[in-house]
Amino acid sequence: MTPGAAPIYPSQGERLSVGFVLLHRFTLFPFAAFVDCLRLAADEGDRSRQLRCHWTFMTSAGQEAVSSCGAAVSPCRTFRDPGEFDYIVVIGGVQDQQDQVDTTALAYLRQAAAAQVPLVGLCTGVFALIQAGLMKERRCCVSWYHHHDMVQRFPAIEPVADRLFIDDGDRITCAGGAAAADLAAYLVERHLGKAWAMKSLHIMQLDEARIGAHAQPQPVVFGKIEDRLVRRSIALLEQHLGEAISMEVLAERVGTSRRNLERRFREVLGVGPQKFSRDLRLRYGVWLLHYTGKSITEIGERCGFADTPHFSRHFRSAFGMSPSEMRKRASEPGGDRVDPFFLHVEGRPAL
Structure with a gap:
């Protein structure tokens, strides 16, 4: 670059720092989509240096994190001072009630909340935020696929499953899947500017980021049909x-x-x-x-x-x-929108 020339992708602020809390059997796709958006915004081209964005992978004991598909992420660190990060993103995994709750991770999330660090529940990571007691009287975005599980397990929580993500200030919740890239681009644009967000998306073969209120894909029909x-x-x-x-x-x-x-x-x-x-x-x-x-x-x-x-x-x-x-x-103002789950069908009750 010639002296005095403006950078191709001007930054509008300090670099973006994100800590990832990877829970047992975390879902790989939303994690990869989110972190790759950061990686591509962090540097010129595809060089992957952590310049404008910085990320740290963390687990309770600093052990490698094994995803639900068996792929592992290493190295991981033990939990760092929450104040080092602009956001802490918790990524959950398969919702098997036989799995032990990671109490150390939940305590860390509460510590981060007390330090006023914004928390992001990605995919089933929102379940961890609820278990940590950090979503009381909060709007909570969840995938339509996990809507029923959340209602059954946490009846006091009112899940929202007709959009991709919800930014509620110091709590951000995301349905997961491909929506993780939309949320990551949203945060990159907020901190670094639209050009860096668009750079990431275009390299990822995505035209543009969808807004948080964009509808989730329609739910499939399922229910208690035993035949x-x-x-x-x-x-x-x-x-x-x-x-x-x-x-x-x-x-x-x-x-x-x-x-x-x-x-x-x-x-x-x-x-x-x-x-x-x-x-x-x-x-x-x-x-x-x-x-x-x-x-x-x-x-x-x-x-x-x-x-x-x-x-x-x-x-x-x-x-x-x-x-x-x-x-x-x-x-129209006050008009009723259809419940996205009215597609679900259950069998007739036995006589």
Whole structure:
């Protein structure tokens, strides 16, 4: 660089320092997405020097951290003074209640909170923040996949599962997965400037960061459906939300006759598989109306309807209003937004 020339990616502040608390069987993907965003923002090109960003991996005893897929992160340090970091990110793992709670890690999180260091719960790391008593009367973002677990284990907590992450000041919670890259870019932009965040995202083959309020992908249908044939059929229908799969094909795929498939669906769910499939695609359409900016035509196509009039006719029959009317109501002040978990289906109670 010539003397006096401005850097390509001007920094708007001091370097960003992040401490990672890696819990037992932590989830690798959100960790990798988050730390790689920092790595790429830290230096020119892909040189990976910790210049503008600094990160430290920590475990309770300083041992290597083994992820849920078996890949290990090493070296890790024992817990450092929380004041060394701008943020402490805790990354949880598989939610197995047989696993011992890492009381040392929870104590460290409480120490960091007392030192007023912002805490980030990434993926199931939010469970650790709750266990440490640090999420009382706080909004709490969780993946739709772990929503049921959180409600069951922590009934006093009201989880939010219709967005990617929530910045609540000194508590930030993130659904995990690819949303970890969005959150990391959000923090990089806050501390170093938009250019550095965009540099990271572009090298990671991401166009731009999604905002925290961006909707999570729609939840799949699941519930207490014990009939294996019906469960397999529903799994196939979930994979074909964008098309109207014929009942003959569905029956063949699950290894039964159409007649038996019809009978089993009516016994378990009270409706035939064809109506269930159409209702499922319509419910998906409702979710897309509320949580995406897609046009009515795009939504109809994505839900497997031949054309917009066909989609709108079935939509009105099911919900008593047109798709555009429902979207308008939802956008009005005080308008009710659909519960993202209304897609879930459970079997009929036994008589």
